Amino acid sequence: MVFYTRSRKGAAVAVITALAASAIVAAPASASAPRRRPWQDASYTPHPGDWRPYVLAPSSRDVKPASILKADPRQGKIEGRPESVLRGGGGSVRLTGAADRTGSPMLVIDFGKEVAGHVKVRVKGASSSRPGLRACFSESTRYMADEPGDNDGQGKIAPGCDTANIWNGFPGQPYTEDTDSHALPLDGKLPATVRDKQLRGGFRYVTLFLDGPGWVDVDGVSVDFTAASGQKDLDGYQGRFLSSDNLLNKIWYAGAYTVQINTGASDTAKSWPYVKGEGDHADAQVPFADPRKDVIYDGGKRDRIVWQGDLAVQAPVAYLSTNDVPAVENSLSSLAAQQLPDGYMPAESQVGQHNRDELRTYGEYVTWFVNNMHAHWLYTGDRSYLDKWWPALTKATAWLESVRAQDDKGLIAFDKAGSCGHYGYSDCGHETYVNALYVRNLAQMAELAKARGDAQAASTYAARSTSVKNAINDQLWDDKAGAYRLSREIPGAYPQDGNATAVLTGVADAERGERAMAYLRANNWDKYGSLTVSPKTPNASLPPFYAPLPSSFESDARLAGGDASGLDLIRTFWGHQLAEAPGTTFWEHMQPDGTPNLKQFSSLAHGWAAGPTITLTTRVLGVRPVTAGYSTWAVVPFAGDLTWAEGTVPTPRGGLAASWRKDRHGFRLTVRAPRGTGGRLAVPVTGSTRRVTLDGRTVWANGKATAHGVTITGGHVQIDGVGSGSHVLAAND
Template structure:
């Protein structure tokens, strides 16, 4: 992850160029097993029980391309059918090189979706002195440098590549040397033979073959050794799933799950920056403190390819709800926790290479994410031993945050004196609503964990402190005239998306403030492709508006939590737009106001922190959430949002929770099966016309009143608390 604040260390000119308009990305429809499945058929109708057609993960570690995107002879030649490159045997395609790579033929192969791993090319034959065979990779056609001047001159040097090296060809800087293509050596090979790329490429959709020098190469097959999620044996057999009557929402759920799956890799395949001058792109560094035998979850497949606290805030819950690869989550969280500094500060990212070492204390915001991630891990898994192991680090991190807050006589955090002003989205060393709301939530989380560990005194201290911080936010940062929370005390004239959505989610905003804050965003921040970080009318040149997936997830969650169905509209607009572009199967790091990736050819188009809707659709729409550690207690509170039905399974340490709901005419039916040793809350939406609610055939609510113990209503739902394990049907008529 390269947050905008980190760009200052690259070059201000590069930042300006990165924010420039760069055209429209190519329309993209990923490949799937069925030609008439949801990814190809725009009129596809979802059917209950049929979730597997949505899964993008391959069923095999060998992934084959789906088509030849382009065969361009340029100053060389291409003879035979280019389609021969799609299969092993049955003919071949001959590439004849020119004097050098600038005139080489280009064979652009489309794998139909984002993939990751080692490219394999079957070479049937070659001239007696074969030319050098090289491969370029790109997540999109828009940024595959197929024209000479593309990507600041990359097309002349590494045709078909996007840019994965932060020091060469970053937007606004010239591309001066080939640091992106991979060599596929033919020297000494007895042909025919399969040549395997020895260098991992962690994320791409398109592979372009070109020749460096004269001579011929005959190709009769290509594939990828898929290396993502190396310890997941059943790649496409997800332990959790989601399905609804809305085809687009279904695709968004599975694209999010696949994005995180692509980002999951062996812990010795990180990137260590900066590269030496002329050094090619590679991913072979060990994540410090990670178990080498276990996977980790990187922020992006292509780049930065390290573990980040903020990205894990989304990636870990996605993993819990889809693949359930707990080993990868544990290894990632532990590797970061082990980096804690003596004063309690928690570095934001894996300390791999000098670039990350230079950012050791940059990101104060990300200390809050460490606390959040450990809490979420305990809540989803119930792993008390893991919590106890890292409890000292949690208390030290929280104490560091409190020490920063104590420096302010008005009781709010600001990171200027700590020198840790780095932020996911903008530069501000002030007393922000966003950061303080995150800290207030941390304190509530610490209170819950302390209580579970039997420390009532610490729980009370954390709880009281959370209430104090929330009051300070409301007293100092709420603008009643605007009806929204300010960015900070220092920048009072901006009302950003993150401040207002997070205030709602963290319980800072009461009912009226929550309603008004979300209304402000709807009126001022919503634009063509979603909700912008700040209104385009914000009078502050240091706050250029863009689309960011992290706060957009916050906003969609906040809207659904307050009963606002426009949260689903936001998901369809922002994430749906991305699925209609390349690579059409994974989600992007950031997006510019014109709907294009934020960093052009350097953009990461498979970035796990953009997968929030996978969590939202399971926890809000299907409605399944843990309320006790490891789902010892749970809640199933559906949100229909105009949908006709939804269903899914949620893996838990005690077995899966299966839930489904359907609305038909004047009847809403919820079916839930919960594992042994658990209990929870069931809920059905009601209106003034609802006359009866029955649980397993027995009336529990009649004409506005409960008729059984443990049953309550709030005008929007009827709740049944204490439902035991087993199967239950709750029906409202």
């Protein structure tokens, strides 16, 4: 994988309607509530119960634009009011073309947020010599090719576009032909609404331009929003989160919306590579997916295929927000059906030749298949789905074990298997990261085997998990550095992923976990978050960058250990992305200078970056499933510098609602759990806490438990065996 950087454009653009690049159009408030605008108002104060204004998903599939970003006549003309296209009716704007598209006028329309679907243009009339009307798309202003030399020459060929083609105009390669703009046919009777025949899966800006002389009158533009086509109520989330922190709230909903943008019909994948001259399109069928149901692609714009590693984040986000279980299942099943006879599980949908060339590239992603199937069981409790894919799970785990068996020291390395591909760097060695993932896989398989009644298999998996865990600590922990090495082969690097996963998977004990997190804070943290490796790492093959997957691991690990800096990391890394266009979805990767890693080719709505949506629900609100389908659950909040949080988590038995408040009198947790469930409640206590009550009954006082099932752990008083219904656990100072 190659990474590029690019500085922000210096040239100013002519803005017709003033709109900051990060501002978006808020979802409409409910009829009974006043209209609030948390996305536009930096000083907005969140209010309990007022979660709808944060929702970015449209209420209608006919999405109108927010403003005109730019109207540049260049060598042509623009007559009339460009703003007339925003809502339709009440006038029109005339675009008059030049001799060719190089000098065509550019009308740049801003939808105010990332959207996906088919552009619709209301054409009022056109000259008898009808020019070609074309649409270009971009997720950001930074990589919108509005100057001839932009994007390696794209600006003079496809003005206003970023690129979604890995072969033409990939950063550093010359852009030689238009493979990104879409033709809007004007061959029918006018006036008429012209609908783009091609899907564009992710964009914020649409640029209309003409291909040749003549004029076109436009009096309306909109988008037929096709993302998440299986979700009937796009903005009526079943899962919610709200807190006293406006930025954290926006991050939660941006993560949920990113995964919605990534969700789409299974016949809208991209089949790489395009042949020379082939235009942008997304119309391939995902192999083995049910064509009647959605899948969750890695990115809306690209690669637009299903990936195991991305689903590790996307699936839990879907469970916790839209509850789009059918799309998750369709995605997981389509990947599982690709399993090879030896048990190896391909990382991605085998859609096109580019994907088929990577059939055995990513050994790491076999671990994510096991993880994803376990997560599905944990969140849904679907025994029939588990039983269906249990043989595939055992074969995949056996393949991983066969790789480990090739090492006389008991660790996995993928060099002999030819599967060294990695989410962020190439290393064929015996890594902390991959082996920690395998430790978790084995523990997950032990749990699943136990649930299926196979005690012997459960014992075998559990024993292997312990063995690999011990091998990691014996071979990869560097006590002098206070951190885990990248691998046996690269001992002088201490990466974010290996150290964060060692903590999350239980490889690290409490002391090592604390030291590993301290190492990352002291060495990897920089202006925009936590880098993959320290900039001081003496290895040229490991350039530092910001990766959302391990960054979400690190923030999660910090909050799990009671470290409030996990909130700082979320605010810094994900907050920076929201301060840049598209300002509503999260990026694939980020360079150390804070720019997207692949310039114009970057995906700026990439679901594997949505991890904080999970962490804010499971760590800050504190709601987590303990056994399958939330039959038992835990609500263990983390407050940090927040004063309140509330939310609802969808479960197979109905919503599990929780809220907590912190003030000078103590901490109060309220939970309403579905019938047939039960679990653990916990509240933080301090030296001034006098007593803890459950539904008014004292369960802990003067440092001692006064009721059965009450313990104090990690600064929390917790009580087990709480049943369904409504409960209040309060710590009183």
